[in-house]
Each structure stands twice: as C-alpha cells, then as structure tokens.
Amino acid sequence: MWRAIIQEDFVYFMRILLPWVFMLKAFLLLIILAKRGVNMGIVVQKFGGSSVATTDKIRKIASAVTRRKAKGDSLVVVVSAMGDTTDELIELAKQVTDNPDKRELDALMSTGEMISSSLLAMTIKSMGYEAVSYTAYQIGIKTSGNHCKSLIEDIDDSKLMEAINEGKIIIVAGFQGINDEGDITTLGRGGSDTSAVALAAKLGGICEVYTDVDGIYGVDPRIYKEAHKLKEIDYEEMLELASLGAQIMHSRSVELGQKYGIPIYVGLSCSDLEGTIIREVKHMSMENKPITGIATNDDDVAITIKDLPLGITTISELFGRISARRINIDMISQTAPIKGKVNITFTIPGSEINDCMGILTKFTSKENIIIDEDITKFSVVGIGMKTTSGVAGTIFKLFSENKIEVKMITTSEIRITCAIKRQDKLKAVKIVADAFGL
Amino acid sequence: MWRAIIQEDFVYFMRILLPWVFMLKAFLLLIILAKRGVNMGIVVQKFGGSSVATTDKIRKIASAVTRRKAKGDSLVVVVSAMGDTTDELIELAKQVTDNPDKRELDALMSTGEMISSSLLAMTIKSMGYEAVSYTAYQIGIKTSGNHCKSLIEDIDDSKLMEAINEGKIIIVAGFQGINDEGDITTLGRGGSDTSAVALAAKLGGICEVYTDVDGIYGVDPRIYKEAHKLKEIDYEEMLELASLGAQIMHSRSVELGQKYGIPIYVGLSCSDLEGTIIREVKHMSMENKPITGIATNDDDVAITIKDLPLGITTISELFGRISARRINIDMISQTAPIKGKVNITFTIPGSEINDCMGILTKFTSKENIIIDEDITKFSVVGIGMKTTSGVAGTIFKLFSENKIEVKMITTSEIRITCAIKRQDKLKAVKIVADAFGL
Numbered sequence: 001m002w003r004a005i006i007q008e009d010f011v012y013f014m015r016i017l018l019p020w021v022f023m024l025k026a027f028l029l030l031i032i033l034a035k036r037g038v039n040m041g042i043v044v045q046k047f048g049g050s051s052v053a054t055t056d057k058i059r060k061i062a063s064a065v066t067r068r069k070a071k072g073d074s075l076v077v078v079v080s081a082m083g084d085t086t087d088e089l090i091e092l093a094k095q096v097t098d099n100p101d102k103r104e105l106d107a108l109m110s111t112g113e114m115i116s117s118s119l120l121a122m123t124i125k126s127m128g129y130e131a132v133s134y135t136a137y138q139i140g141i142k143t144s145g146n147h148c149k150s151l152i153e154d155i156d157d158s159k160l161m162e163a164i165n166e167g168k169i170i171i172v173a174g175f176q177g178i179n180d181e182g183d184i185t186t187l188g189r190g191g192s193d194t195s196a197v198a199l200a201a202k203l204g205g206i207c208e209v210y211t212d213v214d215g216i217y218g219v220d221p222r223i224y225k226e227a228h229k230l231k232e233i234d235y236e237e238m239l240e241l242a243s244l245g246a247q248i249m250h251s252r253s254v255e256l257g258q259k260y261g262i263p264i265y266v267g268l269s270c271s272d273l274e275g276t277i278i279r280e281v282k283h284m285s286m287e288n289k290p291i292t293g294i295a296t297n298d299d300d301v302a303i304t305i306k307d308l309p310l311g312i313t314t315i316s317e318l319f320g321r322i323s324a325r326r327i328n329i330d331m332i333s334q335t336a337p338i339k340g341k342v343n344i345t346f347t348i349p350g351s352e353i354n355d356c357m358g359i360l361t362k363f364t365s366k367e368n369i370i371i372d373e374d375i376t377k378f379s380v381v382g383i384g385m386k387t388t389s390g391v392a393g394t395i396f397k398l399f400s401e402n403k404i405e406v407k408m409i410t411t412s413e414i415r416i417t418c419a420i421k422r423q424d425k426l427k428a429v430k431i432v433a434d435a436f437g438l
Numbered sequence: 439m440w441r442a443i444i445q446e447d448f449v450y451f452m453r454i455l456l457p458w459v460f461m462l463k464a465f466l467l468l469i470i471l472a473k474r475g476v477n478m479g480i481v482v483q484k485f486g487g488s489s490v491a492t493t494d495k496i497r498k499i500a501s502a503v504t505r506r507k508a509k510g511d512s513l514v515v516v517v518s519a520m521g522d523t524t525d526e527l528i529e530l531a532k533q534v535t536d537n538p539d540k541r542e543l544d545a546l547m548s549t550g551e552m553i554s555s556s557l558l559a560m561t562i563k564s565m566g567y568e569a570v571s572y573t574a575y576q577i578g579i580k581t582s583g584n585h586c587k588s589l590i591e592d593i594d595d596s597k598l599m600e601a602i603n604e605g606k607i608i609i610v611a612g613f614q615g616i617n618d619e620g621d622i623t624t625l626g627r628g629g630s631d632t633s634a635v636a637l638a639a640k641l642g643g644i645c646e647v648y649t650d651v652d653g654i655y656g657v658d659p660r661i662y663k664e665a666h667k668l669k670e671i672d673y674e675e676m677l678e679l680a681s682l683g684a685q686i687m688h689s690r691s692v693e694l695g696q697k698y699g700i701p702i703y704v705g706l707s708c709s710d711l712e713g714t715i716i717r718e719v720k721h722m723s724m725e726n727k728p729i730t731g732i733a734t735n736d737d738d739v740a741i742t743i744k745d746l747p748l749g750i751t752t753i754s755e756l757f758g759r760i761s762a763r764r765i766n767i768d769m770i771s772q773t774a775p776i777k778g779k780v781n782i783t784f785t786i787p788g789s790e791i792n793d794c795m796g797i798l799t800k801f802t803s804k805e806n807i808i809i810d811e812d813i814t815k816f817s818v819v820g821i822g823m824k825t826t827s828g829v830a831g832t833i834f835k836l837f838s839e840n841k842i843e844v845k846m847i848t849t850s851e852i853r854i855t856c857a858i859k860r861q862d863k864l865k866a867v868k869i870v871a872d873a874f875g876l
Contacts, residue, residue, distance in 0.1 A: 055533035062534075089553070095493035096500075096557055097564035104560035107571055111549040115527070119534055122542035126535035133545055137575050138620055159620075182576055182597075 042164065042205030043068070046078040046174065046196035050212040051269040052116045053083030062123040064270045065169060069129060074164045076203065078174040078196040079120055081112025086175075102147035106176075107184045110136070113173035113192070121171040131169040134159070136176040136184070141195070143177030143185045150177055150185035151252075152194060155202045164203075172199065190250030197253040201260035209249065214268040215275035216241075216248055218293040218438035224429050228438060230292065232277045237292045240381040240415045244295035254278060281383065290384035290391050291436040296425055297379075300330060300347040302372040302407065303356065305364055308344055310337045314363065315344065321359045327352040331377070331410045331419060345408060347375065347419065375407060376425045379417040380432060392416050398431050480602065480643030481506070484516040484612065484634035488650045489707040490554045491521030500561040502708045503607060507567060512602045514641065516612040516634040517558055519550025524613075540585035544614075545622045548574070551611035551630070559609040569607040572597070574614040574622070579633070581615030581623045588615055588623035589690075590632060593640045602641075610637065628688030635691045639698035647687065652706040653713035654679075654686055656731040656876035662867050666876060668730065670715045675730045678819040678853045682733035692716060719821065728822035728829050729874040734863055735817075738768060738785040740810040740845065741794065743802055746782055748775045752801065753782065759797050765790040769815070769848045769857060783846060785813065785857065813845060814863045817855040818870060830854050836869050 045065065052058050069075050080086075089108050093100040100108075114135055121133035136143075140156030163170050174192025177185045187194050193209055200207035216238070219227040233241075235258035242251045248266060257264045257278060267275025308314060315334075322329055327348050335343040348356055350373065360369055385391050395416065399406055404427065408419040420428055432438075483503065490496050507513050518524075527546050531538040538546075552573055559571035574581075578594030601608050612630025615623045625632050631647055638645035654676070657665040671679075673696035680689045686704060695702045695716060705713025746752060753772075760767055765786050773781040786794055788811065798807055823829050833854065837844055842865065846857040858866055870876075 055530055058534055092493055092553070092557060093560060096496055096561040099564065101560045101563045104556040104563065104571055107556035107573075108553060108560070111552045114549045114552075115530070115546060118542040118545035119530060122531060122539045122546070123534040125539040125542065126537065133542055135545075135575075135622075184573075 041073040042076065042200075042203045043073045044076045044078060044196050044200040044203065044205050044207045046192055046207070046209045047080065047269060048192070048209075048211045049080040049083055049085070051210055052079055052081075052120065055119065057269075058082075058116070058119050058123055060270050062120060062127060065120075066124060066127050066129050069169055074167075074205075076160065076164070076170045076172060076199055076205070077120065078172045078192055078199065079113060079116045080174055080192040081109075082116045082119075085112040085115065103183055106147045106186045109186050110173070110176040110184045113175050117171045117173040121169075124169055124171070129169055130167055131171060132163055133171040133173070135173050136178050139172065141177040141198075143179050143187070145185075147183070147185055149188040150179060152177055152187065152198045152256075155198060157202050160199075160203065187252075188250075190247075190253075193250035193253035194256060197256045197260075197262055197264060200262045201256065205262075206265070207257065207262050208265040208267070209253075210267060210269040211248065212269070213248060213266075214271065214273045216266055216278075216293075218291070219429055219433050220296075223296065223426060224294075224433050224438075227433065230276045231274070232279060232281050233292055234281045234383045235278060236414055237381050237383050238278045240379075240412070241293050241295050244377070244379050244381070244415075244417075245297045245299075249278070289382065289436055289438070290388035291380045291382035291432075291438065292384070293381045294429055294433060294438060295379045295381065296429065297377040298422060298425070299349055299351075300375060300377055300419075301350045301353055302331075302345055302347050302375050302419060303353075303360070304343060304345040304370040304372070305360065306343050306368045306370065307341045308364060308368075310340050310342050318359075318363055319346075322348070322356060325352075325355055325359065327356055331408050331417065333408050333410075347377070347408070372407070374421055374423075375419045376422045376428075377417055378420050378425065378428050378432075379415055380436075381415045383414050385414050385416070394435065395432060398435055399428065402427060402431055404428050479511040480514065480638075480641045481511045482514045482516060482634050482638040482641065482643050482645045484630055484645070484647045485518065485707060486630070486647075486649045487518040487521055487523070489648055490517055490519075490558065493557065496520075496554070496557050496561055498708050500558060500565060503558075504562060504565050504567050507607055512605075512643075514598065514602070514608045514610060514637055514643070515558065516610045516630055516637065517551060517554045518612050518630040519547075520554045520557075523550040523553065541621050544585045544624045547624050548611070548614040548622045551613050555609045555611040559607075562607055562609070567607055568605055569609060570601055571609040571611070573611050574616050577610065579615040579636075581617050581625070583623075585621070585623055587626040588617060590615055590625065590636045590694075593636060595640050598637075598641065625690075626688075628685075628691075631688035631691035632694060635694045635698075635700055635702060638700045639694065643700075644703070645695065645700050646703040646705070647691075648705060648707040649686065650707070651686060651704075652709065652711045654704055654716075654731075656729075657867060657871050658734075661734065661864060662732075662871050662876075665871065668714045669712075670717060670719050671730055672719045672821045673716060674852055675819050675821050676716050678817075678850070679731050679733055682815070682817050682819070682853075682855075683735050683737075687716070727820065727874055727876070728826035729818045729820035729870075729876065730822070731819045732867055732871060732876065733817045733819065734867065735815040736860060736863070737787055737789075738813060738815055738857075739788045739791055740769075740783055740785050740813050740857060741791075741798070742781060742783040742808040742810070743798065744781050744806045744808065745779045746802060746806075748778050748780050756797075756801055760786070760794060763790075763793055763797065765794055769846050769855065771846050771848075785815070785846070810845070812859055812861075813857045814860045814866075815855055816858050816863065816866050817853055818874075819853045821852050823852050823854070832873065833870060836873055837866065840865060840869055842866055 047061050117133040121131045124131035139159050142153045143150035144153050145151045174195040175186050179185050197207050215229040217227045217229050221227045235254055238254045263277050263279040265277050330347045332346040404424045406418045410417050485499050555571040559569045562569035577597050580591045581588035582591050583589045612633040613624050617623050635645050653667045654671055655665045655667050659665045673692055676692045701715055701717040703715050768785045770784040842862045844856045848855050
C-alpha cells in the first residue's frame, strides 16, 4: 500500500510539478541569455569623414547609433576626422615647413579624430544614452613601424570591456595609435577602417563600415550605369579591386578582416539600403559568376625600351633603380630575344614619367625609348576564376569581335588585366559587364 | 745630501707642475659646470593664443625660441591653442547640444593645444634644432577636481628631464591634464599659465609668460594714458588685481608661483621691451609707493534692502540663497539697527539682477528694495598699505576735494574698494594715480 501511495504521489508530483520545473528552467535560461547578451552582440561601426563632416551630420549619426543601441547590441563606434579636417591640418603643417617632422605630423593629424569622437560622444550623451570617447592612448592601441603609416600590434581591451559591460556606447578616435616610445602614430590614409576591423577582431565582434557610397559595385556606376551592387565580395576580390584603385576600403583593413575572419559590412550612413558584406565567399562564387568586378585605371603610361641587351644584370639593375626611386612599376612584358636583344614594356604612373626617363636614359639612348600615354588598364577580378576556365578566352573573343586592341596582358590567380586604348574603355566595360552579368 | 736633492726636486716639481695642476682643475671645473649647465638654466616660456594665432606667428615664436636656446638655456615652451580655436571648439559642442558633457568637452578642447604644440615643434625642428611636443598624457600632468576646472596635482618629470638632458626644446600642450581615471581634463580659462608655472616649479626653473600686452600696468592705460608699466609686482597685489578683473594672468598660476616661489615674467611676445616680474617684493614696496595699482569695474549694481528684521537667521538665509544660485556677492554694508530693523546694501554682477530679485521678493516687498545701477567699483591695491598708514585718508580727502561721492567702502589688508558714481570714474583714477605717482 505504501508503494501504491508513493507511486500515486509520484505521478501526482510529476503531473503538477513538472510543467513548473520546465517553466523555471526556461526562465533561468532566458535570464542567462539576457545576461550574456550584454557581451554577445558586439558591433564595431565605423563612420568616415564625410559622414561626420558637420555637426548636423554628427547628430544624424548619433540618432542612428542610439536606435541601433536600443535594439540591444553593444556598440563600439570608430570615427574619422570631420570632413576635410585632416587635409586642413596637413595644410597648416605645410605652412610652417616643407618637410614636417613625421612624429609631430602624427601628433597634429591625430587631433582630427579626437574632435569628432568627443563631439559624437557628447551628442549621444545629450540623447540620454551612456557614451564615452577614447583616444588610442586611453585604450592602448599599440602600433609599430614608421610614423604616418604605422601598424596596429595590439589593443588593450580591459577598459573597453568594462565600458561595454556598463552598457556604454564607446566612441573611438580612429586612425591613431601609440608606439613603444609613447608617441602618437597614425595608420595612413583610410586608417580608421583598420582601427575598426582591429577592434572587431580584438573584441570578437562584427564590423560595419558606413560611408558615402551604398555598397560595393562590380563596376563603377559612373562608367557603367547598369552596374549591380554586390551582396557580398570575398576578401581577396576586394583586395584586388583596392589595389586597382577602388578607394572604398583601406586595403590593410580588408587584410586584417581576412586574417581574423571578421566580416565587414560596407554601406551608406543613416540609410536602410542594403550594402555589401566582405567575407569569405568561395563556395558562393563557384555557383555564381566567375567575375565579381571590373576596374579601370587611366593614370598609367606604358614605356617600351627597344633593343636592350639581354642579361639578368642589366634588366634587374634597371628595375632596381626605378623602384629605388619609389616609382611603382605595374605591368611588365618582354619579347623573346633576337640576337641577344629584347624589347621590354612596362607601365608606371603617368606622374612619374620625368623621374623615370632620367633613369632610363642612363641605360639606353632616347631613340630606343617609346612612351605610350594612350593606355587604360582594364581589369576583371573574380574568385570564381580559380575554378572557372575560359574567362580570359571569352574576354579576348569579345575584344576581338569589338575591335578592341589589347596592348599588354598580366594575370594573377583571380585577376586578368589588359592595357587597352583609352577610347575603348567604356566599350570594353560594357561588353564584359553585359557578358558576365555584372 | 739626499735630503737636499729631494727638497730641490720638490721645489722644482712645485714650480713646474703646480700651474698645470691648477689649469687642469679649472678645466675640469669648466667641464662640470658645462655639463651641469644643461640642467641649470631651465626656462619655461608660455605663449598665449594670440601669440600663436597663425602659422606666420608660430614661425616667429619658433625663431624667438631658437635664438633663446642658442644662448644656452634649457627651454620648455608651453602653448595655448591658436587664436580663437578653443572658442570655435566650444561652438561646435554647442551646435550638437546645449549642455555638453564635461568629460567630452575637455577631450574636445584639449585638441587645440595639441595642434599648436605639434606645429611649433615641427617648425623648430625645421630650423635645425631638436624639439619634441608632449601632451599631458605623455608627461603625466596629473590633475584632480572637476572637469573643465581641474587642478594640477603633480607632473612626472622623468620624460621631461630626459629630453632636456638630450638638449631638446620641449613643447608642452598647455591647459590640459589627466585625472585618476585616465580622462583628459582642462584647467579652466587661461589654464596654460598654470601649466607653465607648475612646470617651472617641478623642474626648478623660472617662468616667462609672453602675451599681447607688454607687461603689467598700475592703471589700465586705456583709461589713464600716463600709466606707468611696473617693473615688478608682488604675488598678492597681482592676485588682488586679478580678482578685480585684470585679465592678464590666470589667478591660480600666480598663487602657484607664490606657493613655490617661482618668479613669473610677463612680457610682449617676440619683443625686446622689458616686461614685469611677479615675485615677492615686500621690501621694495615699503621704500617706494604704498599703492601699486588701481582697478575699476563697471559691471556691478548695488541693491539696498530697507527695514529688514534684524536677526542672524534672516540675513544668513538671504545670502545663503543668493550664493546657492552662484550669484557672486561682493561688497556688503549694513546700517546700525533702528527698532530692530536694518538696511543692508550689497553689490552683485548686473547680469544677475533678475535672478537675484526672484530671491529677494520672498524676503521683503518690492517697495523695500532699491537698485542702484550707477556704480563703479574703484579699487587701489598695494602691498605697501600693510606698513603705510593714511592711504585711505588721503584717498577720501582727494575724493571730497573733487566732489566724488563714496557710496560704499570695503577693505582688505592690501586693498581699498569704494563704490562711486560711474561719471566720476575717470576723474577718480586720474587724481589718485597722479597723487600716488602711478
């Protein structure tokens, strides 16, 4: 009988209590998730100079940031200097000396981001949210390397995590760091992007870069109106496009994102338009288009040297001297030797032509040097090219059908670059973009 | 014989060698002095905002600094923000919020001095001298107290002394400090003066403040053309004049100079005109004039309350409420009680009159309140008054002879202040300045 009572009690217990136990469990789980949630969704947002160019724009950014905060994310906001502030500071430096000391130039330039970060923090505070601005010094953004182009070595996250756990919106002055001597350094043009990605990597968050373009396009919409905005792009593709002149992202920030696997969203400030995510997308591109983007560049000229004596010493000395003057050689092609002599063609930025001629005339007479200023570098970039064959063939067939002369060709694993005549640029972009559905 | 030889040798030794020994000694002494000399003459120079308002002016300051350096002094240069930069930064803050957060406002304002200090350092470097700019963070200018008006607690001189010993000209961003939380603070308007005096105190140097006036005058030359420039003035006198509205020096910098016995030279930037030294001058004034300076102030109004019931509670509550509203009461006089009632007169800044009336009408009816807007506070200041009697008598005799009505009087150990009619101001200044030879 005892047994029966116990059993009956047990069944009763289970029927009445079990639902309560489950509800309690679910409730506790919710509490734990909510508590964790404070640190879970760390979002590093970066706003460029044009997004914070005026106090009106700073107020708009502050509203956007607080709306996002209200949704529950932990926010770290990296800002560039307001509008043209950095250029204006450099102009001041040039007024006092032609060759400003780089340590002092860094100290000078770093003030631009301190101004915008403190203004944004006080704006957000005035809207009733907790916010705090930090300089590189205050959160230990340690850098190495030369002034004006230093590299981030590490970030001390203790102060940042403390502020995040207190629910504060953190505003960080981008572009700046501190080296081992305690001097202020800067990260080079566009360095705030790198500040943002480094913070996201350190804090284990995602990175969103807000700018004055609404995302990344396969082709510059200014030269190809039908251009589609990309939903996503691989780090490698973005790096190739950046090296070809796309000004959207600081290359080092993309490299850093790739190294630490941080997805980087690029989109329009204060807008609901969907932007582009830079991340690893190999598996996607295979199924989709072999080409992600087209880039063109009109800034280079091609130089041909005829009848250069074949010999490793001469050619390597020639290119050695050119790069010693920091002239950037891009495409190089060499003909097969005839009677021990070769023709070499290479491209350099048009602005370096006089400097370069000074070096060349020491190797050969002026008559042997031919300068072709009528070139456009036309590049197609796509991670899909790794696995899709025939892209080059398709492009050359299109060019030949449309009477576009190809002067030079270079390729990498995910890029094909041709030098063509400038007059053919728009036509080339259109036929290739149409053919590959960009 | 041996003895004779030894003696002879000894004499010979002394005659030949001794001059050499003395010369060696003198030479060594010179070396020691020269080595010490690097640290001996530390001069802290401060240049105000108008002295560094443009890059042209910064170049002029750089020339003056390098000329001084060439004479052998070790230089620490403190700079304010360029021209109206601080006001422009505050204006930016006001554009984003009516009530800017003070931590962020400090971070914002501190950038002004970082700009001028890095610009001056790079200018000096471009002239072939070693120079380095430091922020408060970099040289540990520790502060306490509230944001926007913090107090310097200490300075870490290790980095400074290292740079001085390396022969570098040090440029320090004035006005700023760092509190215990690692936040940037500022020292209040004119705070760069205090930065300079604190540095001189810490480094054991002298302090020179360069500005757009050529020294300190006993009477404002704008209201008394014959005014003499003072060669020197005591800290106490300078503090009294500052409290009476002389804008030349930040009061706290003078207090700090007095506390640590640092003489402060005040003079015109980039000029050979002799300025004024602020230091302890008791012994001098006793032999000279009992009055060092005259100050006037037209900004106050006098309020009289009639028939106030005599009682400590009422009067202290009245003044308590007024100061709780941060209204600055200056002169107070009270008549002898008649039938348990008194008349009280006091002065407040004219701009606070409406605020003050709101409080007064809770204590008495409007009919019992008399406002006199026609007053000028006329003050004479002089350390000599401590030991010279009859100064007040002489002044009142002069006033009476010239029919200048005295409405109120207050005195301190080294100051006499009278409230007079505004129309009598210039006459009062002239007759007193003439009588005391200012």
